[in-house]
Amino acid sequence: MSLHTAPTILIVDDEAQNRRLLAVLLRPEGYLTYTAASGEEALAAIRDCPPDLILLDIMMPGIDGYQVASIVKANPATANIPIIMVTAHTERGARLAGLDAGAEEFLTKPVDRTELWLRVRNLLRLKSYGDLQDYSFILEQQVRARTADLQRFRTAMDATADAIMLVSRDSMRYVEVNATSCKMLGYTREEMLQQGPAALGGWTLDELKSVYDAIIAGQAHPELCEAALTRKDGTPLQVEVHRQAMRSAGDWIIVSVVRDISERKEAEQKLQHQAHHDPLTGLPNRTLFYQTLAHTLEHAGPRGWKVAVMFIDVDHFKNVNDTLGHAIGDELLAQFSQRLTACLRARDVVGRLGGDEFALILMVRDDHEVVGHIADKICGALRAPFHLQGYEVTVTASVGITVYPDDAADPDLLIKYADTAMYQAKHAGRDTFRFFTAQMNTDVLRRLELESALRKAIDNGEFVLHYQPKQHIASGQGAGVEALLRWERPGHGLVPPSAFIPTLEETGMIVRVGQWVIEQACRQIQAWLDGPVGPMRIAVNVAGRQFVEGDLEADVLRALGQYAVPPGLLELELTETSLMLNTERTIACLRNLRDRGVRIAIDDFGTGYSSLAYLRRFPIDKLKIDIAFIRELTNNPDDAAIVRAIISMAHSLNLLVVAEGVETAAQLSYLRRHDCDEAQGYFYSRPLPPEAITGFLQESRHAGRPADADAPERTLLIIDDDPFMRELLLTLFEHEGYRLLSAPSAEQAFDTLAHHDVHVILCDQQMPRMEGVAFFDRVKTMYPDTFRIVLSGKFELEPMMAAVNRGAIDRFYTKPWNDALLRECVREGFQRCRAVSAL
Numbered sequence: 001m002s003l004h005t006a007p008t009i010l011i012v013d014d015e016a017q018n019r020r021l022l023a024v025l026l027r028p029e030g031y032l033t034y035t036a037a038s039g040e041e042a043l044a045a046i047r048d049c050p051p052d053l054i055l056l057d058i059m060m061p062g063i064d065g066y067q068v069a070s071i072v073k074a075n076p077a078t079a080n081i082p083i084i085m086v087t088a089h090t091e092r093g094a095r096l097a098g099l100d101a102g103a104e105e106f107l108t109k110p111v112d113r114t115e116l117w118l119r120v121r122n123l124l125r126l127k128s129y130g131d132l133q134d135y136s137f138i139l140e141q142q143v144r145a146r147t148a149d150l151q152r153f154r155t156a157m158d159a160t161a162d163a164i165m166l167v168s169r170d171s172m173r174y175v176e177v178n179a180t181s182c183k184m185l186g187y188t189r190e191e192m193l194q195q196g197p198a199a200l201g202g203w204t205l206d207e208l209k210s211v212y213d214a215i216i217a218g219q220a221h222p223e224l225c226e227a228a229l230t231r232k233d234g235t236p237l238q239v240e241v242h243r244q245a246m247r248s249a250g251d252w253i254i255v256s257v258v259r260d261i262s263e264r265k266e267a268e269q270k271l272q273h274q275a276h277h278d279p280l281t282g283l284p285n286r287t288l289f290y291q292t293l294a295h296t297l298e299h300a301g302p303r304g305w306k307v308a309v310m311f312i313d314v315d316h317f318k319n320v321n322d323t324l325g326h327a328i329g330d331e332l333l334a335q336f337s338q339r340l341t342a343c344l345r346a347r348d349v350v351g352r353l354g355g356d357e358f359a360l361i362l363m364v365r366d367d368h369e370v371v372g373h374i375a376d377k378i379c380g381a382l383r384a385p386f387h388l389q390g391y392e393v394t395v396t397a398s399v400g401i402t403v404y405p406d407d408a409a410d411p412d413l414l415i416k417y418a419d420t421a422m423y424q425a426k427h428a429g430r431d432t433f434r435f436f437t438a439q440m441n442t443d444v445l446r447r448l449e450l451e452s453a454l455r456k457a458i459d460n461g462e463f464v465l466h467y468q469p470k471q472h473i474a475s476g477q478g479a480g481v482e483a484l485l486r487w488e489r490p491g492h493g494l495v496p497p498s499a500f501i502p503t504l505e506e507t508g509m510i511v512r513v514g515q516w517v518i519e520q521a522c523r524q525i526q527a528w529l530d531g532p533v534g535p536m537r538i539a540v541n542v543a544g545r546q547f548v549e550g551d552l553e554a555d556v557l558r559a560l561g562q563y564a565v566p567p568g569l570l571e572l573e574l575t576e577t578s579l580m581l582n583t584e585r586t587i588a589c590l591r592n593l594r595d596r597g598v599r600i601a602i603d604d605f606g607t608g609y610s611s612l613a614y615l616r617r618f619p620i621d622k623l624k625i626d627i628a629f630i631r632e633l634t635n636n637p638d639d640a641a642i643v644r645a646i647i648s649m650a651h652s653l654n655l656l657v658v659a660e661g662v663e664t665a666a667q668l669s670y671l672r673r674h675d676c677d678e679a680q681g682y683f684y685s686r687p688l689p690p691e692a693i694t695g696f697l698q699e700s701r702h703a704g705r706p707a708d709a710d711a712p713e714r715t716l717l718i719i720d721d722d723p724f725m726r727e728l729l730l731t732l733f734e735h736e737g738y739r740l741l742s743a744p745s746a747e748q749a750f751d752t753l754a755h756h757d758v759h760v761i762l763c764d765q766q767m768p769r770m771e772g773v774a775f776f777d778r779v780k781t782m783y784p785d786t787f788r789i790v791l792s793g794k795f796e797l798e799p800m801m802a803a804v805n806r807g808a809i810d811r812f813y814t815k816p817w818n819d820a821l822l823r824e825c826v827r828e829g830f831q832r833c834r835a836v837s838a839l
C-alpha cells in the first residue's frame with residue numbers, strides 16, 4: 001500500500017448485487033474498489049494488482065472463500081493483505097474455518113455499514129503499520145547490506161598495499177582515502193580529508209583540474225603517470241598514479257590508485273649508475289663519458305666555448321700488474337683516479353675509458369696555454385709515489401689533448417685525436433703531454449694503412465730474412481750471422497725493418513712474425529749444415545711481446561726440432577727493455593732455452609738499464625755494444641771509455657762482447673786492442689740476402705786474420721795539415737829507426753791511432769777543424785801512454801802551459817823548430833814510453 005494514495009479493496013462475491021452493494025457502502029470512505037466474481041477471478045486480480053484489503057464471500061462455486069484465503073495467506077507476497085470474510089453463516093464452525101484459512105475478520109450478511117467501515121479501517125491501519133514495519137525492515141536490511149558493503153570495501157581498500165584516494169572533482173578535495181594513503185604520506189585520515197591532491201605537490205591545482213576533466217570527458221584513458229609527492233615530514237616520495245573517473249550523483253569522483261615506487265626508482269637508479277659507472281673507480285665509464293661529452297659540446301657550441309678533451313694513459317701500467325699483481329694494479333688505478341679528480345675543478349668531468357685509460361672534459365674559454373698548464377699539473381701530481389699495500393710505486397702518465405671546435409666537432413673524433421696525441425706523448429718519452437695536430441692525423445692514417453698492409457704481408461708471405469756476418473776479432477774467423485727481417489712490399493721494393501718493426505710490435509703482430517723468423521732461421525741453419533758452409537750460428541732478434549704474449553720457448557723448441565738444429569747454433573738477441581717486461585716469465589723461458597744450449601745475447605747494450613749487476617740475474621752469454629758508442633769510438637773519448645768499461649765489466653762476468661755497427665778498420669783495431677770479442681758491421685758486409693750470404697760465408701771460411709800492423713816497434717805519428725811541413729818532419733826522422741806515420745788532420749789521426757800502436761805524437765797546433773791542443777786533450781784520455789808534442793806557428797805561452805799542466809801535452813815547440821832539439825825531444829818521448837810499456 002502506498003502511503004499517500006487511497007487504499008484499494010477487492011470485493012469478491014459471486015453475487016453481482018452483493019459486489020455492487022459493498023462497493024457503494026465503501027465509496028463514501030474514499031476507498032478504491034474493484035471486484036471479482038469468483039475465487040479464480042479473485043486470485044488472478046490479486047496476482048496482477050494486489051489490493052490493500054479483500055472482502056471475501058465464503059460460498060462461491062469453484063474455488064470458495066476458504067481456499068482463496070488459504071492461497072493468499074500462503075504466498076509471502078500477499079500474506080500481508082488483510083481478508084474480511086463476508087458470510088451469511090453465523091455458526092461458530094464456519095467462522096473458525098475462516099480464521100484457519102487466514103481471514104482476519106468476519107462480517108455477517110446483510111452487512112452493517114458502520115461495522116463494515118470500522119472493520120475495514122482498523123484492518124487497513126493494522127496493515128499499514130505492518131507494511132511500515134516491513135518497509136523499515138527492508139530499509140534496515142538495505143542499510144545493513146550497504147554498510148556491510150562499505151565495510152567490505154573499506155577493509156579491502158585498507159588491506160591493499162596501494163594508496164587509494166577518492167577526490168571530488170567539484171571540491172578538488174579528498175572524500176575518501178584508505179589506510180595505506182595515510183601511512184604512505186604520514187597524515188591521519190582526518191588530515192587527508194581536509195586537503196586535496198594539489199597540496200601534496202606533484203601538480204598545480206589547474207593542472208590537476210584539466211587532467212581530471214580529460215579523464216571525465218573520456219579524452220584520456222585511465223591514466224598511469226609518475227609523480228613526486230611530498231610527505232607530511234617534507235620528504236619526497238616517488239609514486240605511480242592510476243586514475244579513473246566515477247559518476248557520483250551530480251559530482252564526479254576521481255579514484256586515484258597511488259603506488260609507492262621509491263624502491264623501484266632506487267633500483268632503477270642503481271642499475272642506471274652501474275650501467276654508466278666504472279665499479280673500480282666510481283668514475284663515469286666510456287658510455288657515460290661519451291654521452292657527457294656529446295652533451296657538453298651541444299652546450300658549448302652555441303655559446304662559442306671551447307672544450308678540451310684529454311686522454312690519459314698510465315705509463316708502463318702493465319709492468320705494475322705483471323710484477324705486483326692485479327690487486328695492487330687495481331688499487332693503483334683507484335688512487336690514480338682520485339688524484340686525477342683532485343687536480344680538476346668541480347665542473348670538469350673525468351671518466352675511465354677502460355684499463356689504464358682515463359679521459360677528461362674541460363670547459364675552457366682560454367687558449368691552449370692554460371690547457372697545457374692543467375695537463376702539466378696533472379702529470380706532476382701523478383708523479384708522486386703511490387702507497388699500495390706496503391709497496392711504494394711511482395708511475396707517470398702520458399696525456400694527449402684535443403680542443404673543440406679547433407680540432408674536431410664530434411665526440412668520437414675528439415677522443416680519437418686525443419688518443420693519437422697521447423701516443424705522440426708516449427713516443428716523446430712519456431710523462432708528458434701533447435696537443436693533437438693535423439700531422440698526427442696523417443700519421444694515424446698512414447699507420448692504419450701500414451697495419452693493414454702488414455696483415456696482408458703475413459698472409460701473403462712477403463717477409464724475407466737477410467743475414468749480416470759477425471767476425472771473431474782476434475782470429476778473423478766468422479762468428480755467425482744475424483738474421484735481419486726485410487719486407488718485400490709489392491710496389492715499394494725492399495722495406496727496412498725500421499719502417500715496420502715498430503708497428504708490428506705495437507699491434508702484437510710481431511709475435512706471429514717473430515715465430516716465422518725463428519722457424520726460417522732454423523731452416524737456414526739446417527740448409528747450411530747440409531752444404532759447404534757447415535755449422536753457422538744465426539742470431540735472431542726477439543721482441544718483448546714474444547715473451548709476454550707468445551710462447552717463445554715452445555716456438556724455439558719446435559723450430560729446432562723441426563729442422564734438427566743443434567741448439568748452440570741458434571742465438572736469441574733481446575734488448576734490456578724487453579728483459580724488464582715480464583721478468584719472472586722471461587727469466588724462466590731464457591733459462592730453459594739456455595739449458596738446452598741456445599745462446600742468449602743482450603742487444604743494444606748501453607742504451608737501456610745497463611746495469612751489469614742487474615743483468616747477472618739473467619742467463620746471458622753475450623753483450624752487444626750499441627752502435628751509438630761505436631760510431632765515434634776512435635775520436636770521442638767518452639764513447640771510447642764506455643766501450644772499454646763495457647768490455648772489461650762483461651769479461652769480468654764471463655760474458656762475450658760483440659760490437660755492432662763497425663764500419664772502419666780504425667774502429668776494428670781499437671776494439672781489437674781492447675779485447676772486444678766479436679764485431680759486426682758494414683766493415684765486413686752489409687746484411688745480404690740468403691744466396692749472397694751463403695757465397696760470402698763460403699769465401700770467408702778460408703780467409704785468415706787480417707794483417708795486424710801493430711808490431712811493437714817505436715812509432716812516431718806526425719800530424720800537420722800542411723803537406724810541406726809533413727814532408728819536412730818525415731825527412732827529419734827518416735833515419736832514426738822509427739816507424740813513421742803521418743796524418744793531414746786530427747780526424748784521420750784518430751783512425752791511425754786506432755789502427756796502430758803509436759808511442760810519440762807530433763802535432764801541429766794550427767789545424768783547420770781541430771787544434772793540436774784540443775786533439776791532444778782527447779788523445780790523453782784515449783791513449784794516455786803516448787808522448788805528445790805540439791808544434792805551433794805562434795808563441796802562445798799561456799795556453800800551452802795550461803795544456804802541459806792538465807797533462808794534455810808533454811812538450812811544445814814553436815815553428816821554425818830546432819832540428820836537434822826536436823829529435824832529442826822525440827827520443828826522450830820513446831824512452832818515457834819504454835818505461836811505462838813493454839817497448
Ligand SMILES: Nc1nc2c(ncn2[C@@H]2O[C@H](COP(=O)(O)O[C@H]3[C@@H](O)[C@H](n4cnc5c(=O)[nH]c(N)nc54)O[C@@H]3COP(=O)(O)O)[C@@H](O)[C@H]2O)c(=O)[nH]1
Pocket residue numbers: 468482483484485496497498501510514517540541542543573603604627660661662663680681682683687
Ligand atoms: N724483433 C725483431 N727486430 C728486428 C728483426 N730484424 C731486424 N730487427 C730490428 O730492426 C732494427 C733495424 O734493423 P736493420 O735495419 O736491419 O739494421 C740492422 C743492420 O742493418 C744495422 N747495421 C749493421 N751494421 C751496421 C753498420 O755498420 N752501420 C750501420 N749504420 N748500421 C748497421 O744495424 C741493425 C742491426 O741492429 P741490431 O739488431 O741491434 O744488431 C734493428 O734494431 C733490428 O734489431 C727481427 O726479425 N725481429
